[in-house]
Amino acid sequence: MKKITLLFILTSWGCTTDFFDKPIEVDNSFKDSKLAPTAILGYSNDFEENTKDKIFVSYTLNPFENLNNQIQVIENASVSLTSPTQTYLFDYDENTHFYLNEDTLSFEPNTTYTLKIEAPGYETVTASQVFPEEVPILNAERSGNVFKVTINDNPDKKDYYLLKFFKKNLQTISTDQPLFSPVYIDIFGTIYDESGLCYTCILLKDTTFNGEQNFEILINHFEEENETAEYVAVLYHTTEDYYKYDTSIRISEYAQDNPFVEPVIIHSNFENRLGIFTLMNKSEYSFSYE
Numbered sequence: 334m335k336k337i338t339l340l341f342i343l344t345s346w347g348c349t350t351d352f353f354d355k356p357i358e359v360d361n362s363f364k365d366s367k368l369a370p371t372a373i374l375g376y377s378n379d380f381e382e383n384t385k386d387k388i389f390v391s392y393t394l395n396p397f398e399n400l401n402n403q404i405q406v407i408e409n410a411s412v413s414l415t416s417p418t419q420t421y422l423f424d425y426d427e428n429t430h431f432y433l434n435e436d437t438l439s440f441e442p443n444t445t446y447t448l449k450i451e452a453p454g455y456e457t458v459t460a461s462q463v464f465p466e467e468v469p470i471l472n473a474e475r476s477g478n479v480f481k482v483t484i485n486d487n488p489d490k491k492d493y494y495l496l497k498f499f500k501k502n503l504q505t506i507s508t509d510q511p512l513f514s515p516v517y518i519d520i521f522g523t524i525y526d527e528s529g530l531c532y533t534c535i536l537l538k539d540t541t542f543n544g545e546q547n548f549e550i551l552i553n554h555f556e557e558e559n560e561t562a563e564y565v566a567v568l569y570h571t572t573e574d575y576y577k578y579d580t581s582i583r584i585s586e587y588a589q590d591n592p593f594v595e596p597v598i599i600h601s602n603f604e605n606r607l608g609i610f611t612l613m614n615k616s617e618y619s620f621s622y623e
Contacts, residue, residue: 367393367606368407368458370450373530373575374414374438375464375613378567380499380513386438387431388412388423390450393607406430410452416444440464440612448610460603460610465570468492470618473566482566482618486539493576494537494568495528495613501563513565529583536579562622567615574602575611 369391377384390407412423412432418441423432440446447461472483486492498516515533520526528534577600585597601607 366455368410368450368452368455368603368608369393369606370448370458370603370608370610372448372608372610373613374611375440375571375615376569378615378617380565380567381515383429385433387429387433388448388450389431390452391608392455407452407455410450413449414438414446415449416441416446418444419446440614442466442614446612456606458603458606458608460608462572462574462602462610462612464612465492465572465614467614467616468494468568468570469616470566470568473564473618473620475562475564475620475622480564480566482568484568486542491573492539493571493573494539495531495571495575495579496535496537496569497531497533497567499565499567501565503561503563516564526580527583529579529581529586536576536583538576560622564620564622566618566620568617569613569615571613572611574600574609575613578602578609578611 370388371391372388374386374388377386390410390412391405392407394405408425408427408430410425410432414421414423414434419439421434421436421438423434425431426433442464443466445461445463447459449457449459451457466487468484468486470482470484472481474481480498482496498518499513500516501513517533518535520535526536528536581597581600585599599607599609601609603610
């Protein structure tokens with residue numbers, strides 16, 4: 334394993350038009366409703382509410398159906414997550430409309446997990462992922478307007494990461510205010526990508542730093558340079574499927590209402606069906622700035 338250091342410096346165009354309307358032919362295969370689950374497991378952390386591991390089981394609609402403002406969710410599915418040594422069952426929660434497991438999920442690195450979803454009237458769907466190894470944050474610090482984060486990245490394989498920073502609220506306004514708040518990062522003009530799913534996250538792949546190199550990104554310009562602060566850096570080592578899914582969501586958002594951009598296909602990894610299942614292995618590092 335080689336040690337790499339990432340430097341982080343603290344700091345839309347859109348088009349709306351409807352004059353390029355064009356009729357399209359709809360494939361008859363769309364007439365049958367199909368399962369379309371979303372399961373991103375391992376993202377939970379202690380600094381945000383509602384990050385408990387959960388699974389959403391939706392379904393596709395015939396293009397000519399009318400949803401009538403109903404929640405597009407299946408409530409009677411059978412949801413299981415299995416490995417060679419573990420089995421987790423998820424139950425539907427009426428309040429959140431997610432499938433939850435009462436226990437905290439415990440994953441083993443380099444182990445394959447298979448998500449299986451069955452529902453009456455629908456074809457059963459499955460997807461598998463290998464739980465990534467933990468990539469610990471060896472050091473994190475702030476000097477002036479620079480965040481410096483050091484990790485060990487494996488130079489012999491492709492790795493994908495989601496990075497996020499939290500700042501402790503030293504002066505709480507009320508008891509309802511969270512103890513930590515996400516730090517917004519602007520990656521404009523850098524080699525990094527913003528996340529399509531998390532507006533305060535950075536999406537990384539190691540093709541540009543697979544070895545010993547330093548990188549800088551711009552950070553939120555609202556940060557007070559002379560302010561005393563406490564931070565937590567959270568690094569999620571994730572899978573290629575997550576990276577492709579997150580990227581396709583981001584590109585799809587940019588493509589909305591833009592007549593000059595090709596339609597974007599959201600990445601899916603369920604066998605012959607729609608939906609995403611992916612895993613994340615989290616590491617954290619607390620540091621102060623004075």
